């Protein structure tokens with residue numbers, strides 16, 4: 389079933405586990421990931437972007453989600469502009485991630501508060517980011533430059549009505565140059581101060597042990613994309629399909645994606661955690677009253 393992301397992260401927070409947020413770039417990837425989630429009774433979050441083919445992928449996610457009895461959410465990842473966020477809502481995402489992490493605290497609060505009102509009015513969830521998660525290829529600088537302050541995070545939740553918050557605690561996007569160091573003491577302090585669902589970006593290459601530990605400390609959603617790409621590409625190379633067997637390409641991609649997704653559910657602790665979620669009615673403004 390297709391649900392607002394808030395339902396998934398709230399249940400994860402209450403249960404002390406997390407859910408992986410995985411890519412939805414094509415039909416085979418979407419189908420294999422949903423199959424793995426259904427087979428393991430795991431809740432699932434898909435990530436998407438506002439690319440040209442996004443709307444088709446959104447339709448597929450929603451249609452496939454209706455076929456399974458597990459909660460599935462679709463989150464528009466890293467939306468830096470007002471227009472991006474509105475487009476994400478229009479194209480059927482059940483969550484938007486309003487990334488204002490390079491703006492000042494005040495500007496971040498102002499933008500996210502407005503977007504939270506808009507999103508919640510149509511039963512769409514909203515994630516924001518405080519501190520800034522940088523790039524793995526600049527890890528020596530990005531890994532430590534803008535870590536999240538626990539008290540600021542607490543104030544951010546109070547001021548914005550955001551459903552979950554991405555925090556910078558030492559992870560980075562893409563492939564790490566250097567060894568990732570997660571600041572677990574900072575994460576513990578953020579969780580203690582906020583008591584709300586937190587999100588870890590840059591899950592790829594961060595170390596299985598680190599991910600699993602973070603998922604017991606308030607992290608409810610772990611974004612993992614690069615590792616899915618690596619696992620898929622390695623499977624394609626290993627298969628070394630001859631020209632006449634190119635038809636098996638999609639099976640190779642399917643199986644690699646399926647296996648990785650199962651691994652991600654194990655890592656985050658969400659296997660068996662799918663529960664029946666009732667999609668709430670779209671918020672109504674009440675009866676229309678015409679006045680002339």
Ligand SMILES: [Zn+2]
Nearest residue numbers: 561589590611
């Ligand atoms: Zn990210």
